Amino acid sequence: MTRYEIRVSGFGGQGVITLSKMIIMASSIYEGLAATQTEAYSAAARGGKCWAEVVVELDKNIELIDYPKALKPYDFLIVLSEESANDVKVDFIKDEENTGFLIWDPTTIKKLKVGKKINKVLGIPVQKLAVEKFGNIVFGNSILFGIFTILSGIFSEESALETIKKFVPNSTLDKNLEAFELGKQEAMNFLNKIKEENN
Amino acid sequence: MRFMPEGKYLMMGNIAMSEGALAAGLNFFGGYPITPSTEVIEHLAARLPQVGGVCMQMEDELASINAVIGASLVGAKAMTATSGPGIALMTETISMAANLEIPFVFCDVQRNGPGTGYVTEPHHNDIGLMRFAGNGEFQVITLAPMSCQELYDLTIVAFNFAETYRCPVFIMSDAYLGHLHEVVKIPSKEKVEKMVIKREIPEDIIGKFSYKDESTGKYIIPKPPIMGTDYCPPMFLSQPHSLEGMPTPKPQIFTEMMIKKITSNIDKIALTDTYKLDDAEIIIIAYGLPVRASYRAVDLARKEGIKVGILRLITIWPFPDEKVKETVKDAKVVIVPELNYTGVIAEQVERVTNLNTPVIRIPNVCEIHHPHDILKVIKEVDK
Structure with a gap:
């Protein structure tokens, strides 16, 4: 299968939907891959349990995604709230080489119960970092986007940068690029750690 | 700016449909x-004022559809968009518009029902309502897109059909498709302009309404009259009318014209597509979202040597009787995956095949078909 299944979940207002839209824009508009995005609707998107899913078709010859919903096990799962973290089960994540990542945020989640049973888990206090380093929680999105870009590797860094330029206002572009860079670094360190462990 | 610059855009289905309408020349939306x-x-509401059009939020659905018909009568390209409960309320005026041959486009973003139902789930359960959208006998056209790109493309086609055939034209969307985000390729302004049929003031003094040309036996559909211009009737009565628009005591001729002006043009209206049908013994007939899963299911089944293909209905009403009959005549079995429980289109297939070919339904409600749902059925019937 050449489908890449992504799910982001948290609560409304955390940027769950924005992050998913950045992912689909980088993959489809800039990378030229077929992709679909669906998101939580109505009350959920405004403070309730919020989620968004993206499916990216990695085969460039396929122009239409046959099943637009993301399927378990996911290639990439990002959980940003206690409630969504509690829902996660071990079989939600693919256990394969170069894929099957779970990212969670210790700022909002006390403990990830399934953390030890999944191979590629990265707990990173995105919201705390965003506030400490950049002064606002909104920069968490660019950090996460940086992490996603490196770990998934489904689109180029160029595509990611173009997407950021499209999404953020000019006045905060530099800070967002720094946040993206920070996310990239964290992701690279994580990949190196995995490599060492495997060796 | 009526036309978006040529290029690729990431769009939600509902927005792609709206942009398609603008490209087709929409200048009045009542909803x-x-x-x-x-x-x-x-x-x-944001876009129409930019292009000199009007978007009106009315007090309810009845007022919305009446405003749309009124706008179309004075020459606007008009549409409304609603969901199941809305179309239920609007049927009275849809029926009147059909009688008066007033062109308009109607987007039904279907949700689960009956009643209030489950409002954010897709359910193709208004298909019957779209076909019989009001009292009296008349034909409508219903188009079933399967992607955001087609929501854009087919909306332009819908407006052209409304202008050409002067009947209610529905775009059959649903809660899932309407909220799906996908890339939409917007063609150049020149290309779009070439596609669009414009609303023009008709030049003929007579022949404001459709009629049968007795010498050729063909049904003639003149351009719609525009109120306030020369030779337009000063008022419209929703009674059986003659070609001048005057009440006629011959409802038989009128009713026949209402039906035949559409059915005699079925070759041009009933758009279909086929996929790997040439040697197919098992035929899938699908429309809307389930088509996407069907493509994949067919590919997977073909890998295992099962001869299966797809007849895709892009237009579901009027139902292409002859095309379906011809396609399935040698089929061992027909599979109809639908996003409703009854199998509204499956019933139509059974009707045209006189129950001679088994028709297997795959009824999903509020849950879009996965390719494996369809593949499983293909394998079962292939045994």
């Missing part, structure tokens, strides 16, 4: 917001 169609009125 009342309802989940899951709300983004349409939201988007057009």
Whole structure:
């Protein structure tokens, strides 16, 4: 299968939907891959349990995604709230080489119960970092986007940068690029750690 | 700016439909917001004033559809968008518009029903309502897109059909498709302009309404008259009318004309597509979202040597009787995956095949078909 299944979940207002839209824009508009995005609707998107899913078709010859919903096990799962973290089960994540990542945020989640049973888990206090380093929680999105870009590797860094330029206002572009860079670094360190462990 | 610059855009289905309407020349939208169609009125409220058009949020669905018909009568390209409960309320005026041959486009972003139902789930359960959208006998056209790109493309086609055939034209969307985000390729302004049939003031003094040309036996559909211009009737009565628009005591001729003006043009209206049908013994007949899963299911089944293909209905009403009959005549079995429990289109297939070919339904409600749902059935019937 050449489908890449992504799910982001948290609560409304955390940027769950924005992050998913950045992912689909980088993959489809800039990378030229077929992709679909669906998101939580109505009350959920405004403070309730919020989620968004993206499916990216990695085969460039396929122009239409046959099943637009993301399927378990996911290639990439990002959980940003206690409630969504509690829902996660071990079989939600693919256990394969170069894929099957779970990212969670210790700022909002006390403990990830399934953390030890999944191979590629990265707990990173995105919201705390965003506030400490950049002064606002909104920069968490660019950090996460940086992490996603490196770990998934489904689109180029160029595509990611173009997407950021499209999404953020000019006045905060530099800070967002720094946040993206920070996310990239964290992701690279994580990949190196995995490599060492495997060796 | 009526036309978006040529290029690729990431768009939600409801927005793609709205942009398609603008490209087709929409200049009046009357509506009342309802989940899951709300983004349409939201988007057009911002966009229509930019192009000199009008977007009106009316007090309810009845007022909305009446405003749309009124706008179309004075020459606007008009549409509304709603969901199941909305179309139920609007049927009275849809029936009147059909009688008066007033062109308009109607986007039904279907949700689960009956009644209020489950408002954010897709359910193709208004298909019957779209076909018989009001009292009296008349034909409508219903188009079933399967992607955001087609929501854009087919909306232009819908407006052209409305202008050409002067009947209600429905775009059959649903809660899932309406909220799906996908890339939409917008063609150049020149290309779009070439596609669009414009609303023009008709030049003929007579022949404002459709009639049968007795010498050729063909049904003639003149351009719609525009109120306030020369030779337009000063008032419209929704009674059986003659070609001048005057009440006629010959409802038989009128009713026949209402039906035949559409059915005699079925070759041009009933758009279909085929996929790997040449040697197919098992035939899938699908429309809307389930088509996407069907493509994949067919590919997977073909790998195992099962001869299966797809007849895709892009137009579901009028139902292409002859095309379906011809396609399935040698089929061992027909599979119809639908996003409703009854199998509204499956019933139509059974009708045209006189029950000689087994028709297997795959009824999903509020849950879009996975390719494996369809593949499983293909394998079962292949045994």
